Structures are given as structure tokens and as C-alpha cells.
Amino acid sequence: MTAISALLDADGASVYSDDDFDAVNALVRERGWGDGLPVVPPSEQRVAAMLEWCDRPWDEPFATMAPRYSGVTPLLLAANAVMAGCRPEYFPLVMLAIEALCEKQFNLYSIQATTHPCAPLLIFNGPVARELHINGGNNAFGQGVQANATIGRAVRLALVNIGGAAPGIADMATHGSPAKYTYCAAENEAASPWEPLHVERGFPSDATTVTVIGAECPHNINDHQSLTAEGVMMTIAGTMATTGANDIYYPAQRPLLVLGPEHAQTIADGGYSKADAKRFLQQHAWLALNRFSPENIGRRFMVTFRDQYANAAPDAPVHAVKHAEDIIIVVAGGVGKHSIYMPTFGGSTTPVTCALKRRDGSYVQTIDECRRA
Amino acid sequence: MTEIRKRGVLAAVICSSPFMNLGKAQARTFGVPDLRLVEIPHPFGGLALGSVQVRAAAVIPQLVSLIKEHIK
Numbered sequence A: 001m002t003a004i005s006a007l008l009d010a011d012g013a014s015v016y017s018d019d020d021f022d023a024v025n026a027l028v029r030e031r032g033w034g035d036g037l038p039v040v041p042p043s044e045q046r047v048a049a050m051l052e053w054c055d056r057p058w059d060e061p062f063a064t065m066a067p068r069y070s071g072v073t074p075l076l077l078a079a080n081a082v083m084a085g086c087r088p089e090y091f092p093l094v095m096l097a098i099e100a101l102c103e104k105q106f107n108l109y110s111i112q113a114t115t116h117p118c119a120p121l122l123i124f125n126g127p128v129a130r131e132l133h134i135n136g137g138n139n140a141f142g143q144g145v146q147a148n149a150t151i152g153r154a155v156r157l158a159l160v161n162i163g164g165a166a167p168g169i170a171d172m173a174t175h176g177s178p179a180k181y182t183y184c185a186a187e188n189e190a191a192s193p194w195e196p197l198h199v200e201r202g203f204p205s206d207a208t209t210v211t212v213i214g215a216e217c218p219h220n221i222n223d224h225q226s227l228t229a230e231g232v233m234m235t236i237a238g239t240m241a242t243t244g245a246n247d248i249y250y251p252a253q254r255p256l257l258v259l260g261p262e263h264a265q266t267i268a269d270g271g272y273s274k275a276d277a278k279r280f281l282q283q284h285a286w287l288a289l290n291r292f293s294p295e296n297i298g299r300r301f302m303v304t305f306r307d308q309y310a311n312a313a314p315d316a317p318v319h320a321v322k323h324a325e326d327i328i329i330v331v332a333g334g335v336g337k338h339s340i341y342m343p344t345f346g347g348s349t350t351p352v353t354c355a356l357k358r359r360d361g362s363y364v365q366t367i368d369e370c371r372r373a
Numbered sequence B: 001m002t003e004i005r006k007r008g009v010l011a012a013v014i015c016s017s018p019f020m021n022l023g024k025a026q027a028r029t030f031g032v033p034d035l036r037l038v039e040i041p042h043p044f045g046g047l048a049l050g051s052v053q054v055r056a057a058a059v060i061p062q063l064v065s066l067i068k069e070h071i072k
Helices: A021-031 A044-051 A074-084 A088-101 A108-113 A127-131 A146-161 A229-240 A261-269 A274-284 A294-304 B002-006 B017-029 B049-071
Strands: A063-065 A070-072 A119-125 A184-186 A209-215 A219-222 A256-259 A286-288 A317-319 A328-331 A338-342 A352-355 B012-016 B036-040
Touching: A044 A074, A044 A088, A063 A088, A074 A088, A074 A146, A088 A119, A088 A127, A088 A146, A088 A209, A088 A352, A108 A119, A119 A146, A146 A184, A219 A229, A229 A261, A229 A274, A229 A338, A256 A261, A261 A338, A274 A328, B012 B017, B012 B049, B017 B036, B036 B049
Parallel strands: A119 A184, A256 A328, B012 B036
Antiparallel strands: A063 A070, A119 A209, A209 A352, A219 A338, A256 A338, A286 A317
């Protein structure tokens, strides 16, 4: 018997399987509950251990998840976190990410059901992210760190199993991307010459936050030659201006630029604040109108920006981002003169930042505070 | 369309073939499992107006049947 035995005995609450790794995974594959990789069997004991890090009522929904618009309960989410391979102490951050994704302005329905390859990207800031060793350094968006791999994976499994976005059923992505397995990293705050993302977005530095963005996979920005801030940013601007990203076609977009620490330092050494860098990039990231197909000009720009382009010259600039302040900049990564750029789903999704809080609204300082008494 | 259907008004959603499963699932989710989906070939995006008109003409008989069924 565990603390959740009574909940699991409710009608429809549980699915039973032989207590065998292969049998559980065969069931998961048969029901379409996985991501193609083996899962950790969500036994009663493992789910109960996960819920020891949740002080909300375990069977009460705390969010509503599109496209099924079903209630997300800690119990359901904990099962997915176990399957993903999360350590129990990661669970408060998994819940935090789900809360953020289910905020109306993120528009999870569109991110889930679209043909676009976007995936929810989780960027963590603050002391608990460091305490749990969420990687923001070398290979930040790659493999190898349990926190990055499993927190992002738990979110993806929940999006499928609770939200209902199974491929071909509700997830209509043309290609999808590897980011749909897991897409989770921390900002490398120690390596940043500027204020971290969560402080920029209005939170105190000792808050732990997640910022969720409906983002494409990273596009690399490789510049090992530029010696000045302007030089590096010209390379970045050139990568940002692309005909194939949704952002350039909308009046409001919030793409993410992840500066590697070496590029960030070069830009800061040139006297640029984050805001200055955003202004430079917004001004310099553009393509001539005649780089776009006649159909895109006629059916998109002449519709959305009719006043601006109705009588424009063929080489009139089309800016990748319309407002400098909408560019999101974080610093992450290890050594090497690379940065990465993530265009987004476009104007109908807005990034959301949520903070890990105590019941009284103050900010959690250490993950142990989230353990049930 | 959901709200229109819930008021008892005949409503149909035009849906290209690969999106029929999503359409049916969403109709169930929003409490209108009988919301009619009119299936058209895919892709629809990027078609010139003339091709759109051909697709529209092809589904008119379906729409006529739906209306006749509704008013019986």
C-alpha cells in the first residue's frame, strides 16, 4: 500500500500490466503512450515517490491541456514523469513547465496540432535549476544530462498522453524534429555579461523560473572570424533573416537567440547591453522583398502589411523581427564561437515565464522546500 | 462552429483528408460529436483561386445532402 493506493483504485484510474519491463513497454507501444523510446514502468511505488514532491491535491486538475482540453492532475503527470525517467525531485519543475504551457497566451493548441515543426522549449533560470544541475553549459541542448533529458521528455509524454497530441491523430507536424523528444536547458547565468532572462522579464534573481517558447530546432550561427560586436551581430542578423521561418510574416514574433558565452562577451565588450544588441539585430536582420516568392508577397505581405508593401520597391527591406524588444536573448553553451537561433511558430504564440513559488507566493529557494512534510 | 452547432443550427467544417482525425477528435472534445466534416483533397494551402473554386464545386452535392437531411 502507498499513499496513492486509494486514488488508483478509483474506476478508470489505473491500467494494469505484468510487473515486467518488456510487458509494460509493449503495452505502452500498443496504446501509443510513448515517444518510441523505452519508458520506465510507472509502478505505484515510483509514482508515489514522484508525488512526494507535490503538495497539491494529487487528483485535482491544476491545468487544462489542449488539444484534448483534459485536466492535468499531479497523479497523471507523475506517471508521465516516471515514464520519462525523472528523478522525483524534478517533479516541481515538470509541473511548473506544464502550468506555463497551459497559459492561454502560449496557445498550446496551435503548437500541438500544427504542421509546423515547433516544440515547447523550456529555458530554466534560478537557484533550483542550478541545484538540480539542469545543464546550460557545454552541449546544453544535447544529450547526456538527466535533468535536461527527462524534464523535457516528461513534458512531451504529458503533451501526448494527457493533451492528446499523438502523431497523425492531433499532432499534424509535417516533419517534426528531434526537439520533440526533449527540449530543455538552463541559461548559463554565470557566463552571461548581462542580466539573466528571468530578471529581464521582471523576476528577482533568486527566483527559479521556466520560460516556455514554441520554437524550432536550433539554427547554428558559426562565427569564428569576427572580432567586433558588430561583426558577430552581422553574422547573427544574417542567420535570422530567412524566408522559410514563420516569424518574418507576422507583425509580432518573439524568436530566441541563444548566444554562446564567447559571442556574448564579444558583444558586451563592444559596449552593447542586451537592449542595444536587440536594436542592432532588429535593424540589420532583413531581406529584400524580391527574395520572397510572388505568391508570398501577394498572399502574405500584401495582406498583413498592405500599407507598407503596396507600393514598395522590389528591394524594400523586410525585417525578420518587427520590434527589437521582442527578440529574446539568453546566454548558454560552452566554449566555441557559436550561437544558436530559434525561430518560433509565429505571431499567435507568446512565450510565458512562470516562477516556482511557495503557498504564500514567495519564491522557492531550494528544492527541498517542495518535498511534502 | 461548435457554438453554432450547440444552438441546433446546421454547421459543417471543411476539412482536408489528413486532418479528418483531428477534426473528429476536436468535435468530440468540444461536445459536438455530430458536427459534420466535409472532406476535401489535400493540400488546400497555396491553391490558386480557380482550383479553390473547383474544390468548392466538388463538395456542393455533400452540402446539399446535409441541408436536405437537416430539414427532413
